[in-house]
Amino acid sequence: MKRAAKYIIGVMSGTSLDGIDIAYVKFNQTAANDFQILNAITIPYGKEWKSALKEGFHLSGEKLVKLDADYGIYLGKTILKFIKENNIEKVDLIASHGHTIFHNPTENYTFQIGNGPQITAITNIKTICNFRVQDVALGGQGAPLVPVGDELLFSEYDYCLNLGGFSNISFKENNQRIAFDICPVNIVLNHYVAALNLEYDNKGAMASEGNIEINLLNKLNSLSFYDEAKPKSLGYEFVSETIFPIIDKFNLSINDILRTFVEHIALQISKKIESNSEKTMLVTGGGAFNTFLMERLQSHTKTPLIIPDENIINFKEALVFALLGFLKDEGKINCLKSVTGASKDHSSGVVYEVESSKFPFSR
Structure with a gap:
């Protein structure tokens, strides 16, 4: 008997603070890579939200709890508006990453805001969130999580590279999916162009007109993080402090x-890939639109860089979080120990069901 398709909304907010990525995805359940992105949108953050999320790193106590609740309400209303404006009639669940405020797995914590119960209450749809916390509790990095999607949805590529706030890569090694963060990308580039009231360096045009400061380049390349064993992950702490x-x-x-x-x-x-013209590397994330960065990367490797259609570039992470929610809802593994370093493969995420209107006990 053919199983019914599942319709899931994946929601992602990255460290580059571009906005909220929302993808409405149909999983046909006939094959691992049988999916369709039916609708997707990026909703840019206004100045107030961008500032609030950036400053969240410096908050604590009641102010941080309030930001978590406020952001959950904002996500819930934004998702509901997306559903109504696109006349979406069927949603089985929402899978929301939230927005990372703290990520320090060596100290046993990671924290993403975007209160799940608020999203469920506003949309009246089952919501799965907090995908990273359990992995850290099991001794893992809590990141990257996207490689599960690379394994199930994009296995035809030898390497899957994502260029977002940070770069991360995944590939097969000894029949296991391996993945790790490589270095900061847009979280640094966007920070410096913000001084010119720009959101980003369009196609890398400004970078292409600059000159390399070799002493700075050598200093950056000599950072100890790059010699650490995988799995490893990066957070805003590394950028702000180092x-x-x-x-x-x-x-x-x-x-x-x-x-x-x-x-x-x-x-x-x-340095992290084999330079081989017989292999292929899928490149996604906002950095894939940085033409100059792509040219510089291709100049350092013989491995062809494959740029997919814009829906995959822009919404791969939202798509994969929809997949993580789908797997969690099915009780299947969505975190791989070979990727994060956790003590075991596991099914991660916290589920918030729609509350029943019936009181469970007779009166």
Whole structure:
């Protein structure tokens, strides 16, 4: 008997603070890679939300709890608006990543805001969230989580590279899916162009006009993180406490900072892959639109870079979180120990069901 398709909304907010990615996905359940992105949108953050999320790293106590609740309400209303505007009639569940405020697995914690009960209450749809916490509790990095999607949805590629706030890569090694964060990307590039009231460096045009500061490049490339054994992951802490202070000591023009950091990104990624014209690497995330970054990366490797259609570039992470929600709802593994370093494969995520209107006991 053919199983019914499931319709899931995946929601993602990345560290680059571009906005909320929402993907409405149909999983046909006939094969692992049998899916369709039926509708998708990126809703840019306004100045207030962008500022609030960026400052969340510095909050604690009641203010942080309030931000979690407020952001959950905002997500719930945004998702509900997406459903209504697109006349979506069937949603089996919402899978929401939330927005990462803290990620420090070496200290046994990771924290994503976006209160799940608020989303469920507003949309009246089952919501699954907090996908990273259980993995950290099991000794894992809590990241990256997207490689489960690489394994099930994009296995025809030798490498799957995502260029978002950070770069992460996944590939098969000894018949196991291996994945790890490589280096910061848009979280750094966007930070410096923000001083010019720009959201990002369009196609890498500013970086292409800059010059490499070799001493800065050498300093960045010598950071100990790059020699650490995998699995490993990065968070805003690494950028704010390590990357920004190093760059700011050099007092460079923004173009030169961008040029140097683009070269740093390209070099670090190229070191993690086999340079082989027979292999292929799928590239997704906002960084795939950075033409200059793509040129610099391709110059360092013979492995062809495959840029998919824009729906996959823009919404791969939202798609994969929809998949993680689907797997959790089915009671199937959605976190791989070979990827995160957890003590075991497991099914992660916290489920918030729609509350029944019936009182369970007779009166």
